[in-house]
Amino acid sequence: MPVQAREVTRDTRGYIKLALDFLENPKTAPLSPVTKLKLLELWIYCARNRTEGRVTAAQARRLVPGRIREVFTVARCWHQHDCTTATPCQHGACTPSVPCGREFFTMHDYERHQTVPGPASARGKDTRGYLKLSVDFLENRKTGPLTPVTKLKLIELWIYCARNRTNGVIADGQARKIAPPRIRDALTTAGSWEHHACTTAAPCQHGACTPNTPCGHGFFTMHDYRRHQTHYLDPTTRAEQARSAGRKGGLAKAANRRDGPSETASVAARAPASNAGASHNSQVINTSTPVGFPPYEPDAWEEKPLPPPRPAPRPRHGGDDVADRLNAAAPEVPATQALRRRVLARLAPDAVEVLADPDAGAIRHAQAQAELDRAEAVIDARAEYLASGDVVENPDIDRLFDPHGQNGYARRTAAAHNPLPTPDPISAGEVRAMAYRLARDHIDAITRQGGNPPGPAREALRAELETMLSQGTHQDLLRTELRAMRETGMWAASKLRERLAKVAA
Incomplete structure (x- = not known):
């Protein structure tokens, strides 16, 4: 179906130019996902406030944590200056003749890459291709709730479309190479793309696919790609x-x-x-001439059935995962009644405490028992989901989730998709299993972000975590500090000990 002129409306929001080599550039590639997004946030701040790439030290402290500011300085993503007559920051009442004298930062090569006021001859032109990234990308109601890794994968998909001039169309095989299943599901739920079947009426035109001989594979179309990005014609x-x-x-x-x-x-x-x-x-940008690609609006595909959803992954069996579950390091479903009671204590700690108190009163006991019943239903829903990949409607259990409404089944379904909480370790075997799991997940996450930890790093971190858990350090505190270390790409066990010492002080 050809795209009508009224359907391709111009996007009037402001935008920044994002180079197509942003994710693999030698300067930005080693940065963690959170650090990359903070860099984008600074560029968006400069574009939205027209500061020509200048950020005051006070604003930098409000937008960027201290550890990420150090990473920016080392990676030379910005340069530090003092506001003087020669280099005024021009924020607030500051002028070139009367500088404020405060510290500020200038984003590296901002004038070469972004649109700034003044004559174009005064700055060197960046001839690389670029992507338009709207200034509300980080807080937009559609992209704001996504995780940092999902946001970067969405940008990577846009860059792929711009670099290969696909006008927002991505074949199934290429989508699997770029984004893992959990991120593909998140993008589908958020409406960032739509899945279609390759047919004669709507061919994907990837590889040997043509309108006369479609390949039959599925493909995705990025939402509103033609409204925001450059549209290429054959x-x-x-x-x-x-x-x-x-x-x-x-x-x-x-x-x-x-x-x-x-x-x-x-x-x-x-x-x-x-x-x-x-x-x-205007034959290149925002044209209304059909190019053979399918439309991006969802109405054209209502009559075409989508493929059935993939079943949820079953819990793995064998090796360390079985040891973790049996030792209560990360139980998907409690295997014993004792383990079930410990998971319930993490799901509803106040209810367990009230039921254990004989002086709490009949009303508080009844309320606590109702909360504990809902926690039991969460465990049962999670077990049902892992066993069959689906959660069937059950009025008796749904009533536990929402006694005053009709969306109990929706709440139970959402609870079934979330992993159960990890109970606190008790025995030496549970402490050892939890330390192994935490160290493994942390090192693997650092490696996925582009870090290169040395070989002994995992064992050193595991030994340090086992010692801390044995000494009474709570697992939630360890998980919080490990998450903060991942944001800056740190893996050293000694750094974890230093961070905990600062928290204790």
Whole structure:
């Protein structure tokens, strides 16, 4: 179905230019996902406030944590200056003649990459291709709730489309290479893309696929890609538009010569010629000419059934995962009644405490028992989901989740998709299993973010975690500090000990 002109409306929001090599650039590639997003947030701040790449030290402290500011300085993503007559920050009441004297930062090569006021001849032009990233990307209601890694994967998908000029179309195979299943599901839920089947009416045109012989594989279309990004035409369509524009211009000139040099005829002849020139100049961006790709609006695909959802992954069996579950390091479903009671204590700690108190009163006991019943239903829903990949409606259990409404099944379904909490370790085997799991997940996350931990790092971190857990350090505190270390790419066990010492002080 051809894309109508009224459907491709212009996006009037401000944007920053994001180079297509942003994710693999030698300067930005080693940064963690959170650090990359903080760098984008600074660029967006400069574009939105028209600071020409300057950020005051006070604003930098409000936007960026201290550990990430140090990473920016080491990676030379910005440069530190003092506000003087030669280098004024021009924030607030600061002027070149009366500088404020405070510290500020300038983003590296901001004037080369972004649009800034002033003559273009005063700065070097960046000739690389770029992506338009709207200034509300980080807080937009659609992209704001996504995790940092999911946001970067979405940017990577846009970069792939811009670099390969696919106009927002991505084949199934390429989507699997770029984004893992959990991120693909998150993007589908958020409406960031839509899945379609490759048919004669809507071919993907990837590889050997043509409208006459579709490949039959599925593909995705990025939501509203043609509204926000550069729209490329195939050579045949571009040549046809050029011929059409030339024909209109020639007819306008002939009409001008035929009607004579009168003012009225001159004005009437100039209008079609200018329209023809505008049509010729806009043949690349925001065109309404069909290019053979399927439309991005969802209404055109309502009659085409989508493929059935993939079943949820079953819990793995064998090796360390079984030891972790049996030792209560990360139970998917409690295997014993004792372990079930400990998981309930993490799900509803106040209810367990009230039921253990004989002086709490009958009303508080009844309320605590109802809360404990809901926690039991959470465990049962999680077990049902892992066993079958689905949660069937059950009015008796749904009533426990929402006694005053009709969405108990929705709440139980959402609870079934979340992993159960990890109970506190008791025995030496549980402490050892939890330390192993925490160290393994931390080192693996650092490696996925581009870090290169040494070989003994995992064992050193495991030994340190086992010692801390044995000494009574709570697992929630360890998880919080490990999460903060991952944001800056740290893996050393000694750093964890230092951070805990600062918290204790």
